[in-house]
Each structure stands twice: as structure tokens, then as C-alpha cells.
Amino acid sequence: MTSPVRVSRPMTVAGAAVLLLALGLVALMLAGPSSSADPAASSAAPSDTSVDVGFARDMSIHHQQAVEMSFIVRDRTTDVEVRRLAYDIINTQANQRGMMLGWLEMWGRPKSSGAPPMAWMGHSFTPRGDGSLMPGMATDTELDALRKAKGRAAEVMYLKLMTTHHRAGAEMARAAADAAGTEEIGNLAAGMVRGQQSEIGLMADMLTARGSGA
Structure with a gap:
């Protein structure tokens, strides 16, 4: 089983808050009138080897690191543009991660697996x-280098890693x-896909403005 990605304390607190919110919403949905007592309802949950479950697990880990990198650069630069991007990524990806972990909870699927990463894509990564x-x-x-960088160097490193x-x-x-x-x-x-492609274009422009390519 793969080891967990290291996270900073602020990222952990934010991630926990989002997860609690997501689980609360899931509980409300399960308790609301839309959820019946039909014993066959659980059979609608995707299987443990499905694309849905595999993606939710893997992308939760992937998002976790994006949030961590964004917290790091937020404290390494005073540039308003980079800090705004980092803030947007923290909020968007922490929220999406909470939703995916909430769905795994609702489906009754473990949040981790011994399967190789990307197995749901048919990849042998x-x-x-x-x-x-x-x-x-x-x-x-690379994360340690980002923590040690400051100012423009931290901005460029972050934008390249995030791209x-x-x-x-x-x-x-x-x-x-x-x-x-x-x-x-x-x-x-x-x-x-839409959101990350848009941010890739934005980061390319930001790197160009800082005299560096992606």
C-alpha cells in the first residue's frame, strides 16, 4: 500500500473541515425523503474496482498534494496574482476532495486500496x-525545494510544478x-477538465510574465 502524502498542518485542518461538511451533506441526503428504505439501494453503489471508486481515491490523493503546494507558496511570496491562484486551488480542490471522500463513505467503499495507482484507467503506472x-x-x-524558495523563485517553481x-x-x-x-x-x-485546462493557460501566461516557460 502506498504511503500517504505529507501534508502541512493548515492543509490538514482545512481538509478535515471540508470532509466533515461533505459527510454532513451525505448524511442529510441519506436521511432525507429522497432515500428510501429499499434494501436494494446499496446495490446501486459502484463496485470497489469501478472507475468511479478508483478515480475518487486517486484524485483525492492528487488533489491533496495540489492543496499542500498551494499552502506552501502562499507563505513564500507576497505576489497578489500567485497568492490568488493558490487560494483558488486550495478552495476548489479541497472542496472537490471532500466531495469524493464523502461519496466513498456513502458508497461504503474504503478510502484507500492496495491496488496500484491508476489501475482503474487500465494503466500499469x-x-x-x-x-x-x-x-x-x-x-x-521538489516540495522541500519549494519550501526553501522565496519570492520570484518560489512563484516560478510553484507554477511549473502545478502546471x-x-x-x-x-x-x-x-x-x-x-x-x-x-x-x-x-x-x-x-x-x-475544464477548470484545470483554464488554469494551465493562466499559469502559462504567468510564467511568461516572469520570464520563464512551462
Whole structure:
């Protein structure tokens, strides 16, 4: 089983709050009039090996690191544009992560698995190690370098790492949007593709403005 991605304390607190909110919403849905006492209702949950469950697990980990990187750069620069992007990514991806973990809870599926990363995509991906568990993820060494950087150097490093992260994330989301068996995952994944592609374009412009390419 893969080891968990290291997270900063602020990221952990924010992630926990979002997860509690998501689980609260799930509980309300289960208790509301739309949920029946039909014993067959649980059979509608996607299987443990489904695209939906695999994507929710893997993308939760992927999002976790994007939020962590954004918290790091927020404290390493005073640039308003970069801090605004980091804030948007923290809020968007922490919220999406909470939704996915909430769905796993509602479906009665474990939030982690011994299956290799990306197995739901039919990939035989081998993690490159040093904390990089899936495509696009930064290594622990790269995260440590980001923590040590300041100002313009931190901005450029963050934008490059996040561009790589988003490109892989968008590919994962596109695969899930095409193959998901639930409306929840299909719609969420399609929205991720649009959002991350837009931010990739924004980050390219920001790198150019700082005299660096992606």
C-alpha cells in the first residue's frame, strides 16, 4: 500500500473541515425523503474496482498534494496574482476532495486500496518514488525545494510544478468523465477538465510574465 502524502498542518485542518461538511451533506441526503428504505439501494453503489471508486481515491490523493503546494507558496511570496491562484486551488480542490471522500463513505467503499495507482484507467503506472505516487505529482525533494524558495523563485517553481500536476490531473479526469458509471463522478470529472485546462493557460501566461516557460 502506498504511503500517504505529507501534508502541512493548515492543509490538514482545512481538509478535515471540508470532509466533515461533505459527510454532513451525505448524511442529510441519506436521511432525507429522497432515500428510501429499499434494501436494494446499496446495490446501486459502484463496485470497489469501478472507475468511479478508483478515480475518487486517486484524485483525492492528487488533489491533496495540489492543496499542500498551494499552502506552501502562499507563505513564500507576497505576489497578489500567485497568492490568488493558490487560494483558488486550495478552495476548489479541497472542496472537490471532500466531495469524493464523502461519496466513498456513502458508497461504503474504503478510502484507500492496495491496488496500484491508476489501475482503474487500465494503466500499469509505476510511481517514480520520493513521494510522487501518480503522474504529475511532485516529489518530496521538489516540495522541500519549494519550501526553501522565496519570492520570484518560489512563484516560478510553484507554477511549473502545478502546471505538470494539472496536466496529469486533467488527463485522469478526462478518462473518468468518459468512463464513469455515476452521474456524480462523470459531472465532477468533466468540470475538473475544464477548470484545470483554464488554469494551465493562466499559469502559462504567468510564467511568461516572469520570464520563464512551462
